[in-house]
Amino acid sequence: MGSLDGKRAIITGGGNGIGAAAAILFAQEGAEVAILEIDRAAGERSAAAAEAAGGTCLFIECDIAQPEAVEAAVGQAVERFGGLNVLYNNAGGATAHDGSLVDMPLEEFWRTISVDLYGSFLTGRFALPHIKASGGGSIINTTSIRAMKGTSGADAYSAAKGGIVALTKAMALQWGPQGIRVNAIAPGPVLTERTRGLGMTEEPGAQWGGVRPGQPEEVAAMALFLASDAAAYVNGAIIPVDGGAAAF
Template identity: 45%
Template sequence: MERLAGKTALVTGGGNGIGRACVLRFAEEGARVIVADFNPDAAGKVVEEVVAAGGEAVPVTGDVSDETSVDQMVAAGIEAFSGVDILLNSAGGGSTADGAVTDLSLDEFWRTIRVDLFGTLMMCRKVIPVMKEGGAGSIINISSLRAVIGTEGADAYTASKGGVLAMSRAMAMQWAKDNIRVNVMAPGVVLTERVAAFIKPDNPIYQKSILGPAEPIDVANLALYLASDESRRVTGAVMRLDGGASIY
């Protein structure tokens, strides 16, 4: 099956982790993929993987928190594939400098907000007119389980991902009339290479995630559903992917 045949997907943060898994999964299902990443080498390597497997992809480099850079990424993608049908906002993430509101630096707070929340806003702002012109679209924004339940120790990240969640619901209402769907994935722990390096099998998260922590392919499979026409009546949804941690 090629569930995304004839569609073009733009994936930010596509060079590594969840973004990379989504790029490969989308391409496997027939999508042409614009692989956007801050690291040109990472984006290029993923594109090579796609092409080697018989798919179509182009790399674009830029910073989602910079308007000029976003304009250039979107324009480069459109030049390659003439439009954008799917937008997956995967760029961003927290850092070890995060913490409680009383402790974290304001520089770290604004860095996180600018990349995770403002970056998502900028990508949507620039891609939605393209989707309107094309007559439809699917936007998939990545929030976090932290935005859905109470957690400790990452208040900047929680705030940014909470903003992504709320903004996505508003966007779903705003653009439904244009047949543009906006949905949110809210993963818990995802065992990317970076995360797996410090979360060992004896970590309590394995007990709390009663089905086990997610892997990048699990997120990619959910993203595929939201990107495809199988979810044509789904918008404004917030889908948890946490191995059952939030019901533990």
């Protein structure tokens, strides 16, 4: 038996990196998985990998910063699977245009807020009624250790991820009594397609106290725990998965 047998899950940004690793792992552990991804090629590739691993996976092309698109995508997943138990808000990230607030293009700030914070708000808004109707479940948001310690060079990303911390705690307070746990994972430096493109390598980073970069699968393992019934007493938590980087 898998730890997610009988669960129906949505993973945003499931085409690459942590989201793709989570889609495969959730499917292997028995969940029916819907990947919401703006990149069609990546989403289809990830869904095929999850299916090849022995699971059930549906790809839905979706821009999570667009309310109508998110509502339709959530509805499509619920119609296909007959309910919803887990939402993993993984989509997000910064670009090379992020930096100091006095230097970054203004549109970069709003792009980051739209995808990271507003996108998590929207998916939660449309998924929550279905999770409640299915008898409860788990919402997993994605923040960052940049929201837990002062770092330089990504002010838009830090602001968006700080907002997710506050949103997670507010949601947990409101929905925990109704059987819906809301927690957030705070990854440290993780080697993904996106971060490699921004210059991250496998070498330990001085900015993170000499901690090695993590692998997507190491973060996906925490998402699996939070999605499962083993985390039934975990609500409102912000959990670093960072090799200790937030301690420095």
